[in-house]
């Protein structure tokens with residue numbers, strides 16, 4: 001089936017469904033609420049929405065623990081509600097991307113309930129089971145991303161099962177072809193339903209080493225590598241055997257072959273690996289035999305705290321290099337998501353400079369690749385402060401107070417600065433929202449920014465609209481200028497057009513020397529205010 005490549009320069013707006021808009025006053029966002037608010041996203045100028053998981057789930061990890069892959073959780077609505085959402089999105093010209101959590105299921109999924117019954121039932125091998133070692137310990141040293149061993153003892157089977165995340169998220173055994181078939185069937189269910197693609201959650205976690213070899217230590221606790229933070233035991237080992245196994249590529253090829261039967265669909269994989277972008281490039285490049293895999297990989301590198309010019313230069317340079325080496329990788333760039341501290345706070349601290357908040361999307365939207373915006377980025381929302389009593393994220397509850405978890409970026413979306421609940425439960429709900437609304441978001445609510453032509457929301461709208469008119473940004477090659485302590489600069493080239501994109505990431509004025517033989521408005525240098533941005537056509541001297 002044809003694919004027009006819409007995704008290559010797409011702006012994908014990520015919605016965290018629990019927190020966007022509650023339509024029935026139960027304190028939890030839902031599909032009908034999202035449908036009502038799609039106009040906001042269309043007006044922003046996005047190409048697609050990505051919905052974090054909406055499937056049946058006990059919500060131990062808020063939907064990233066699926067107990068029925070082919071149905072909508074009643075908390076969010078029904079299949080009919082989702083139909084209405086997809087139809088409304090399509091009418092507005094928005095694609096709909098769902099979140100497929102294939103690597104693991106919920107422990108309440110019927111497959112796992114059956115699997116744990118005995119060692120010889122039909123689904124006995126659908127999850128990753130292993131005997132204890134002679135001393136009763138787990139079979140190897142693998143660690144869960146959310147803390148502790150990634151093996152959980154099951155008293156009925158008297159065996160351990162693997163979980164890369166929560167104990168309630170058992171890892172599906174992708175070495176079993178029947179498991180792959182069952183997951184592909186559910187992917188097909190949604191393609192038939194009419195979604196335009198999907199984000200693949202933690203897709204590099206789907207395979208594990210079948211021999212269950214222990215990971216080599218990276219440092220702590222044997223003291224050999226003091227650069228490894230003692231507070232992050234997950235970093236005590238190199239995750240070579242518990243994830244990112246080469247077998248994943250074959251599954252991605254199967255997935256792509258299925259997806260390609262549906263016109264203009266797209267899959268973007270979340271790949272959290274120590275090797276970072278090299279894996280992103282590999283997963284989104286064809287095999288030596290020409291078999292396609294993902295359309296693009298989701299890059300973690302702009303989710304870091306660092307945002308100085310040399311760091312960003314290094315990220316872009318590395319992606320261009322690894323993609324060239326892999327022969328075709330494609331990136332999706334995000335500055336925040338539902339797992340990480342909100343952009344305004346991460347880059348800007350407690351009092352973000354408004355110029356920096358304008359620079360961030362300008363930079364992101366001029367990169368080569370697709371872009372994900374997380375709900376609230378367009379408003380410049382700061383991270384919310386959550387008291388321990390209000391925490392919902394199990395990861396935050398376990399790690400408190402060293403790491404406060406992911407609730408601070410998941411609070412209800414601020415629509416209405418005058419409403420007590422910021423319009424989240426409109427018409428005003430009597431139920432407390434599942435996470436408290438952030439008072440620091442009140443003055444930044446959508447209605448307040450709509451009324452202020454100088455507000456960040458208008459800057460985002462303008463940028464998204466302007467980018468569509470710039471073939472160099474949509475389609476051009478990218479060439480970096482040399483590393484500079486203050487200014488990140490690159491040239492996007494399309495035909496004869498060369499568009500310079502330059503960003504002063506420092507708090508001081510800066511000057512940029514243009515490449516020899518190039519000029520902008522008869523000048524060979526450009527001056528920048530702190531956090532200044534310049535887009536300019538280069539001409540030959």
Ligand code: TEU
Pocket residue numbers: 061064065101145165201202271272273338339
């Ligand atoms: O996240 C995967 C995840 O946790 C990675 O960011 C991980 O921290 C990294 O690969 C470690 O190097 C996804 C979802 O986005 C998250 O919300 C879920 O909790 C998680 O999967 C489990 O489904």
Ligand code: CA
Pocket residue numbers: 022023024025026027028029030075
């Ligand atoms: Ca609701």
